[in-house]
Amino acid sequence: MIKTENQAEDNKSQQALKKPASAAKKSAAPKKEEPKDAKPVATTVAAAPIAEVLIEPEKLDVEKDVIKEVPTEEEIVKEFKKTFDLVGWQPKTSIGKKIKSGEIKKIDELLDMGQKIPEIGIIDALLPNMNIELLMIGQSKGKFGGGQRRIFKQTQKKTPEGNKPSFATVAVIGNSDGYLGVGYGKSKDTLPAKEKAIRKAKLNVFKIIRGCGSWQCNCKTPHSIPFAVEGRCGSTRIKLMPAPKGKGLCIQPECAKMLKLAGIKDVWSKTWGQTRTTTNLIQACVAALLMLAKTKVKAESYEALGMKSGGLI
Ligand SMILES: [Zn+2]
Numbered sequence: 604m605i606k607t608e609n610q611a612e613d614n615k616s617q618q619a620l621k622k623p624a625s626a627a628k629k630s631a632a633p634k635k636e637e638p639k640d641a642k643p644v645a646t647t648v649a650a651a652p653i654a655e656v657l658i659e660p661e662k663l664d665v666e667k668d669v670i671k672e673v674p675t676e677e678e679i680v681k682e683f684k685k686t687f688d689l690v691g692w693q694p695k696t697s698i699g700k701k702i703k704s705g706e707i708k709k710i711d712e713l714l715d716m717g718q719k720i721p722e723i724g725i726i727d728a729l730l731p732n733m734n735i736e737l738l739m740i741g742q743s744k745g746k747f748g749g750g751q752r753r754i755f756k757q758t759q760k761k762t763p764e765g766n767k768p769s770f771a772t773v774a775v776i777g778n779s780d781g782y783l784g785v786g787y788g789k790s791k792d793t794l795p796a797k798e799k800a801i802r803k804a805k806l807n808v809f810k811i812i813r814g815c816g817s818w819q820c821n822c823k824t825p826h827s828i829p830f831a832v833e834g835r836c837g838s839t840r841i842k843l844m845p846a847p848k849g850k851g852l853c854i855q856p857e858c859a860k861m862l863k864l865a866g867i868k869d870v871w872s873k874t875w876g877q878t879r880t881t882t883n884l885i886q887a888c889v890a891a892l893l894m895l896a897k898t899k900v901k902a903e904s905y906e907a908l909g910m911k912s913g914g915l916i
Pocket of ligand 1: 817823847848
């Protein structure tokens with residue numbers, strides 16, 4: 604025992620002796636290298652591991668920031684309602700000017716013509732009761748099979764300067780009465796990504812066709828969809844089917860949030876492919892909803908299915 608302890612002490616003392624020596628060498632090395640041209644290669648090699656060590660705390664800081672900056676839904680709605688006032692709005696496009704003067708009173712006049720919405724103020728003015736929701740498309744980094752779900756999807760690009768993080772999010776805007784918009788925003792920071800997503804969602808507002816195509820219900824009121832539709836994005840495929848009254852939204856939770864804002868109350872669904880890619884699943888669901896408007900329906904079945912396009916109120 605005594606010998607081993609002595610040995611351990613000897614080792615420690617040797618290590619202690621070595622450390623200062625090595626440190627002294629490091630500190631002494633640059634001074635020697637400066638005059639000579641041959642040795643700068645050695646300095647660059649030595650500098651690389653130090654840089655890597657320095658980047659790691661930055662990564663941790665970024666993750667902490669994300670947790671802090673994630674805004675609640677109430678905050679988003681408050682911001683949205685505060686920012687717009689019709690009197691102070693200065694439209695930049697000819698359609699915007701017509702809306703302010705009162706020439707165009709309904710959003711249907713634009714959407715039925717196939718006219719694109721050129722300005723976000725148009726949606727704010729014509730559809731004042733819109734609600735915004737950010738969908739959970741990302742997740743925090745965690746051990747044991749991933750972390751908590753987040754509204755921002757965080758990705759990183761490796762560059763010589765270090766890791767460049769970027770944030771993406773999907774915003775859904777709807778009035779629960781036949782109008783829906785979905786937008787994808789990506790930026791270097793969380794707030795601009797959110798603003799981009801909401802802006803794109805407003806510019807992509809479209810009409811939802813509702814009805815009751817369920818053979819179990821046959822009530823002719825627009826609580827579900829009139830017929831089954833399918834949409835796809837990448838390998839992800841989703842099928843929406845009409846359900847009887849009171850069934851609820853039998854679908855993935857993020858798509859359910861979207862359908863709720865669209866005003867659809869009952870639906871059945873089936874999916875194929877890589878459905879864990881939430882962005883693709885959402886896009887597939889939007890494609891399916893757009894297919895409702897693209898499908899041609901006979902005038903008789905239009906009445907039998909209780910089909911209604913857009914808002915009812
Ligand atoms: Zn029904």
